[in-house]
Amino acid sequence: MSDELAVRVRGLVKSYGSVQAVRGIDLDIRHGEIFALLGPNGAGKTSTVEILEGYRRRDGGEVAVLGCDPGRDRAKMLPHVGIVLQKTGVDRYLTVIETVRLYASYYPRPRSPDEVVELAGLTEKRDSRVTKLSGGQTRRLDMAVALAGDPDLLFLDEPTTGFDPSARRDAWEVVKNLASLGKTVLLTTHYMDEAQYLADRVAVIAAGQIVAEGTPATLGDRNLAGARIRYRLPAGVAPPDTVPGEQDADGFMVITSADVVQDLHQLTGWAIDNRITLDGLEVTRPSLEDIYLALTSEPETAS
Amino acid sequence: MTTLRLTGVQLRYVNKAFWRNPASAFFTFAFPLMFLVIFTALLGHYTVQLGSRTVNTSTYYVASMACFSVITACFNNIAAAVTFQREDGILKRAHGTPLPSASFLGARILHAILVAVLLVAITAAFGRLVYSADIPTGLSLLRFVVALLVGAAAFCALGLAATAVIPNADAAAPIINAIILPIEFLSGIFIPFGSNTPAWILWVAKIFPVRHFVLSMEAGFLGTAFNWTDVLVVAVWGIAGMLLAIRFFTWEPRQG
Numbered sequence: 001m002s003d004e005l006a007v008r009v010r011g012l013v014k015s016y017g018s019v020q021a022v023r024g025i026d027l028d029i030r031h032g033e034i035f036a037l038l039g040p041n042g043a044g045k046t047s048t049v050e051i052l053e054g055y056r057r058r059d060g061g062e063v064a065v066l067g068c069d070p071g072r073d074r075a076k077m078l079p080h081v082g083i084v085l086q087k088t089g090v091d092r093y094l095t096v097i098e099t100v101r102l103y104a105s106y107y108p109r110p111r112s113p114d115e116v117v118e119l120a121g122l123t124e125k126r127d128s129r130v131t132k133l134s135g136g137q138t139r140r141l142d143m144a145v146a147l148a149g150d151p152d153l154l155f156l157d158e159p160t161t162g163f164d165p166s167a168r169r170d171a172w173e174v175v176k177n178l179a180s181l182g183k184t185v186l187l188t189t190h191y192m193d194e195a196q197y198l199a200d201r202v203a204v205i206a207a208g209q210i211v212a213e214g215t216p217a218t219l220g221d222r223n224l225a226g227a228r229i230r231y232r233l234p235a236g237v238a239p240p241d242t243v244p245g246e247q248d249a250d251g252f253m254v255i256t257s258a259d260v261v262q263d264l265h266q267l268t269g270w271a272i273d274n275r276i277t278l279d280g281l282e283v284t285r286p287s288l289e290d291i292y293l294a295l296t297s298e299p300e301t302a303s
Numbered sequence: 304m305t306t307l308r309l310t311g312v313q314l315r316y317v318n319k320a321f322w323r324n325p326a327s328a329f330f331t332f333a334f335p336l337m338f339l340v341i342f343t344a345l346l347g348h349y350t351v352q353l354g355s356r357t358v359n360t361s362t363y364y365v366a367s368m369a370c371f372s373v374i375t376a377c378f379n380n381i382a383a384a385v386t387f388q389r390e391d392g393i394l395k396r397a398h399g400t401p402l403p404s405a406s407f408l409g410a411r412i413l414h415a416i417l418v419a420v421l422l423v424a425i426t427a428a429f430g431r432l433v434y435s436a437d438i439p440t441g442l443s444l445l446r447f448v449v450a451l452l453v454g455a456a457a458f459c460a461l462g463l464a465a466t467a468v469i470p471n472a473d474a475a476a477p478i479i480n481a482i483i484l485p486i487e488f489l490s491g492i493f494i495p496f497g498s499n500t501p502a503w504i505l506w507v508a509k510i511f512p513v514r515h516f517v518l519s520m521e522a523g524f525l526g527t528a529f530n531w532t533d534v535l536v537v538a539v540w541g542i543a544g545m546l547l548a549i550r551f552f553t554w555e556p557r558q559g
Contacts, residue, residue: 054399055395055398075401078399078401085396088393088396089388089396090396091320092320102313106401106402145396149401
């Protein structure tokens with residue numbers, strides 16, 4: 001048993017035919033941590049998670065989930081993990097509480113079903129048939145079912161994909177509640193804001209590899225250094241030599257700047273001296289979304 | 304021990320869900336009786352020659368519909384319900400819990416067998432009351448029960464095996480019917496075999512398990528000769544179904 005890590009992955013690889021879905025992934029997830037695996041569709045998130053859950057066999061690498069190898073000791077691992085699959089169903093003819101009770105009965109030390117229903121924010125729907133639930137409520141029922149066995153580790157595969165903002169908020173609150181119970185959570189998502197709001201640590205995955213890893217804050221910081229100055233020059237005017245930029249597709253000049261104050265001073269000084277108007281002048285910093293897009297669209301440069 | 308306990312828990316929920324699904328409960332219970340009434344209304348005044356015995360078609364149909372109800376409850380229902388659960392992701396979810404596979408599938412099979420026994424009892428009681436059909440007693444009853452249980456279990460196994468060739472939930476009903484209906488017709492379930500039945504039909508009937516199952520059940524209802532070979536053929540089909548299911552059964556949805 002590795003006591004300090006809930007999940008430890010080294011050099012994980014997985015191919016489907018000639019397609020390499022996972023190309024050498026390392027992960028360390030500590031107990032009690034909410035860890036987000038962030039990446040676009042087809043990046044290898046689900047493949048990775050389903051290997052950890054023991055649904056798929058890996059081609060190579062080492063995997064330890066709560067000290068078990070999911071490929072070999074899945075039966076030993078399953079009583080201690082809760083799994084929320086990306087797409088999944090429950091029996092249509094049962095009520096919320098019956099569903100949670102049914103799943104609780106599979107585990108050696110279940111949590112009280114009523115408490116689980118409350119944790120998932122479904123107390124009002126306790127005795128409703130599962131077919132009467134909204135999409136967001138159904139997803140929270142998925143979480144309740146995964147919590148029924150009082151797991152140490154919870155896998156959440158894209159818990160809010162396709163939800164409206166309020167349903168996402170509700171789902172997030174449930175995940176936050178879990179964190180307060182000391183559960184370890186491995187979450188996959190393709191929403192930057194979701195990872196940022198929920199996760200203690202984030203790994204960005206693209207084309208089967210981890211391209212960046214850190215806390216939501218540091219993941220941003222490192223890449224936030226470069227700000228961007230953008231403006232339009234009148235026809236026939238050449239840009240100043242002191243702050244050269246490049247012209248973008250819309251005809252704007254773009255300066256990627258490491259020292260915005262200095263560069264902006266140079267530019268505006270030059271414009272005032274020469275009585276040149278700088279139409280649409282703006283200074284922007286890349287959002288986390290931009291960083292994420294940059295990271296996931298150019299996996300080779302970052303790996 | 305845990306497997307046994309969990310099978311019990313699971314069985315209770317399968318049963319609860321079954322009775323709350325009006326379509327499945329209706330088709331499973333109403334169809335055989337409805338067919339019995341329709342067939343006997345249409346053809347009840349004829350007689351069927353079974354070896355040296357002559358029986359009323361109405362009596363014949365009591366035995367036939369009892370068999371039909373067992374096949375529907377076991378083969379059709381298991382193949383459809385398990386395919387639906389697979390495509391809904393219920394199988395995959397269950398497969399990610401400590402619930403043993405044997406408990407999950409065992410509960411479903413046990414439930415289908417219980418429903419089958421109940422259906423045969425209802426059909427027999429209905430047949431006795433309305434059509435004065437014979438009810439097996441004594442040694443004949445014992446053999447009848449063995450034939451019934453072996454048949455029910457075999458058709459459950461074949462139903463599980465059939466899920467392997469059903470690609471999605473929409474295809475379930477057509478594929479199940481395409482497999483079982485022709486065999487039921489070719490086994491004399493709906494239309495009794497007579498002296499002029501083509502030889503090829505008799506041959507087809509000999510190959511598949513339905514005819515053998517019918518013969519083993521008819522012995523109880525109609526007093527015809529009981530043959531352990533029929534039970535054996537049904538059992539062999541059941542074992543083949545189980546082996547195919549073990550080899551080809553999947554817990555994951557076929558369609559993303």
